[in-house]
Amino acid sequence: xxxxxxxxxxxxxxxxxxxxxxxxxxxxxxxxxxxxxxxxxxxxxxxxxxxxxxxxxxxxxxxxxxxxxxxxxxxxxxxxxxxxxxxxxxxxxxxxxxxxxxxxxxxxxxxxxxxxxxxxxxxxxxxxxxxxxxxxxxxxxxxxxxxxxxxxxxxxxxxxxxxxxxxxxxxxxxxxxxxxxxxxxxxxxxxxxxxxxxxxxxxxxxxxxxxxxxxxxxxxxxxxxxxxxxxxxxxxxxxxxxxxxxxxxxxxxxxxxxxxxxxxxxxxxxxxxxxxxxxxxxxxxxxxxxxxxx
Numbered sequence: 226x227x228x229x230x231x232x233x234x235x236x237x238x239x240x241x242x243x244x245x246x247x248x249x250x251x252x253x254x255x256x257x258x259x260x261x262x263x264x265x266x267x268x269x270x271x272x273x274x275x276x277x278x279x280x281x282x283x284x285x286x287x288x289x290x291x292x293x294x295x296x297x298x299x300x301x302x303x304x305x306x307x308x309x310x311x312x313x314x315x316x317x318x319x320x321x322x323x324x325x326x327x328x329x330x331x332x333x334x335x336x337x338x339x340x341x342x343x344x345x346x347x348x349x350x351x352x353x354x355x356x357x358x359x360x361x362x363x364x365x366x367x368x369x370x371x372x373x374x375x376x377x378x379x380x381x382x383x384x385x386x387x388x389x390x391x392x393x394x395x396x397x398x399x400x401x402x403x404x405x406x407x408x409x410x411x412x413x414x415x416x417x418x419x420x421x422x423x424x425x426x427x428x429x430x431x432x433x434x435x436x437x438x439x440x441x442x443x444x445x446x447x448x449x450x451x452x453x454x455x456x457x458x459x460x461x462x463x464x465x466x467x468x469x470x471x472x473x474x475x476x477x478x479x480x481x482x483x484x485x486x487x488x489x490x491x492x493x494x495x496x497x498x499x500x501x502x503x504x505x506x507x508x509x510x511x512x513x514x515x516x517x518x519x
Contacts (some may be wrong), residue, residue: 229458235393236315236317237314237315237393238314239311239373240313241311241326241377242310242311242377244307245308245309246307247306250299250300251300252298253298255274255295255297255330256329257296257331257334258312258326258327259327259342260312260343261314261315262289262290262310263287263288263290263310263313263370264308264309265288265308265366265370266282266284266285267284267307267309268284268306269300269302269307270282270301271288271300271306271308272299273297274298275356280357281301282357285359285363286358287357287358287359287360287366288310288357288358289347289355290356291345291347292342292345293342293345294356309367309371309374311370311392315346320341323341354400358399358403360402360403362398362401365398366402370395373392417444418456418457420442421449422457425438425461425464425465429465429491429492433465435449435462466502467506470503470507472490473488473511487499487511499511
């Protein structure tokens, strides 16, 4: 499964949502869980152990406990510890209702319980979200987390829709925060890159050169292409082609224009080059595409 396929399949379901606040020392003995747990340390300090690694967490840090990854923690110091958290599946599973929160180590789990262990699609090779998350926009995550808890506690069946959307927003905030932390200099150019994309959407029917787009961003062509691909996962030339073909498909379905007229409308000088680009992306020529709908 590639990243785009995964992103389209995300369908979070909340199993537990708690605004957990404790006044005394708390020890969570080593265990594994079957799903994910996202915990925001709002107040106090934690000493966390994940497999063989130990971490000291302070307010604003975020924990992601993963399926089948042994972990435990102990609160540190005097005073209260506030730990709003959620247990959730990130994809849809038919056995969602059956799966419980677990407090046992793997060797003490039954065969049925072991079958509940979810794949780690948020980890390495997929979305690359680390166990310990330190991001500048952590307060946005806290706000979203508390909204989830609010909806979860009220038990309105329709609030499941809101809960799903809020988990997706949290994942988006985390990924954006991690990207920003990776390289602040790159993030400075993201707004300029978005302006370049806006230019494409407004001028797709014209002959757009990558040099023009780089100029909008005040970047060299090489630097622009590298940053563009990092943000949108494809190079600018392919993005232009994809946008033109999407507009062409829209015109084919909702207008009375001929294919040659549409080709001209989306920036192709002749029907041959348009058909070639269309077939490369869609796997069929424009006339074949039309037969799917009419």
